[in-house]
Structures are given as structure tokens and as C-alpha cells.
Amino acid sequence: MKKEQLKELNRWFEQGDHQKIIDEIVALPDTDIDYELTGHLIRAYNNIDDYDKAIRLLLSVQDQGKEDSLWHFRLGYAYYYSGRAWEALQQFEIAYQLNPADKQANNFVQMSKKSLASQMKKEDTPDPVITSSQKYFPSPDAEPLLPFVWVDHADSVSLILNVGSYKNKIFAERADEGFEGNGYDWGSLAAVFIEEIMPELAVQIQFDPEASMFCAYSTDGEALERFALGFKAACEDDTLIRDLFSRAELD
Incomplete structure (x- = not known):
């Protein structure tokens, strides 16, 4: 049928x-x-x-x-x-x-x-960095990063996450404060991670979240790979990620 x-x-x-x-x-x-x-x-x-x-x-x-x-x-x-x-x-x-x-x-x-x-x-604003699929830095193995996805651009690299299904329970614990688990909330969590766990990457890693997507990017591929692997490992450790999230501020 x-x-x-x-x-x-x-x-x-x-x-x-x-x-x-x-x-x-x-x-x-x-x-x-x-x-x-x-x-x-x-x-x-x-x-x-x-x-x-x-x-x-x-x-x-x-x-x-x-x-x-x-x-x-x-x-x-x-x-x-x-x-x-x-x-x-x-x-x-x-x-x-x-x-x-x-x-x-x-x-x-x-x-x-x-x-x-x-x-x-x-809009009479400066042109953004226009991305393409040209690779300039060897992409890391995709499997350890899932559900985060690595994306290569012409002169930068990005790590993205389509939010809504990963670690929802963590964000739900602070729902009464306004956290929804959207891209901006993930950005707030990632900022705490950088500040406390990998402060040496603070200059290299930038965040550009949207409501439905978290995005971290850098012109330094090695720095973003270090962040990606470290942040994913932290997310898999519920005790650690809850502790970090307890200091995240609502954007």
C-alpha cells in the first residue's frame, strides 16, 4: 500500500x-x-x-x-x-x-x-563575510561532534546546532527564568564554557546565534575544533553542564 x-x-x-x-x-x-x-x-x-x-x-x-x-x-x-x-x-x-x-x-x-x-x-551596511563550501582547514571527524555540525567557509569555519531536541531538560530547569533552549540560550551557555573552561580561546571564538540555531565561528580552524570537542564533551557531562548553565545569563 x-x-x-x-x-x-x-x-x-x-x-x-x-x-x-x-x-x-x-x-x-x-x-x-x-x-x-x-x-x-x-x-x-x-x-x-x-x-x-x-x-x-x-x-x-x-x-x-x-x-x-x-x-x-x-x-x-x-x-x-x-x-x-x-x-x-x-x-x-x-x-x-x-x-x-x-x-x-x-x-x-x-x-x-x-x-x-x-x-x-x-541596508547600507558593510558586506558580511560571504561563505562558500571551499575547504581551507581539514574538517574534524563529524561523528564525535553530533548533533553539532561543522561547516567550512571560504575564510572561516563554523559549528552549528539546530536547537530544540538536544539537552532540552537542562534548559527546562530554568524555564521559569525565561530560558527556552533557543540559539541565544545556547550562546549564553557557550559563553560561560569559554570563560571558565577555555578562556585562552575567548579571542578566537565568536558566537552568532539565531532563534532556531546556535552558531560559533572562527577564522582559526584549530581553535574552533578545540572548542567544538571540549564543548560537546561538557554537554555530555550532565553534572558539569548543569553547573556551567547555572551561571548563564539570559540574553
């Missing part, structure tokens, strides 16, 4: 019947809508320009999609056509890193860079 259903969904996609795909999937019981069907629904919403619904659905399955290049591509696509070029660029970078054979993802990297540069010029 599932095989025939997917075949029909793909046929409707090729015919451009995106609303028919949406109607078919949303009519199913929630228990029947798995990650694969959710992907078809997201694609359909993107294709009828309902990017808000696509983004909400994508974020609802972000734990399953964190290592799926297609998930990152679809999120980047929704961000891009919502006018959120910086967030789109981050997602397309990850999609291309996870699947270097995806030429379309790389094309959207370039398109997002141009869009971002255009936006910044309109």
Missing part, C-alpha cells in the same frame, strides 16, 4: 498537482504520516509557496532531519523564498556538505550569497 501511495504522490508531483498531494496526506491519520510522507507534504507546501507551513513542518521533524541533506535543502528553500537569505545560506551550506554531489544545493548557496549581499547593500 505504501509503495503504491508513494508512486501516486510522485506522479502528482510530476504533474504539478501539489494541492492534491497536500489533500491526500493531511486526510491520513497522524499515526500514518511518517517522516517520508512528511517530506512529500513539505515539498508540496514549498511548491505552492506556503513557506510558513513548510518551515513549521520541517522544524517538527528536525531531529530526524539533522543528517538528511534533503531536509536541510528544503528548509533552505523555504527560508530563501521567504526572504531569509542568511538562514537559507546556512541550510544550503549544510545540505551541500552532507551531499557534495548535490549541484542544486551548491547553486542555491551562490544564489543565497548574492541575495544576502544585495540585502546588505540596501
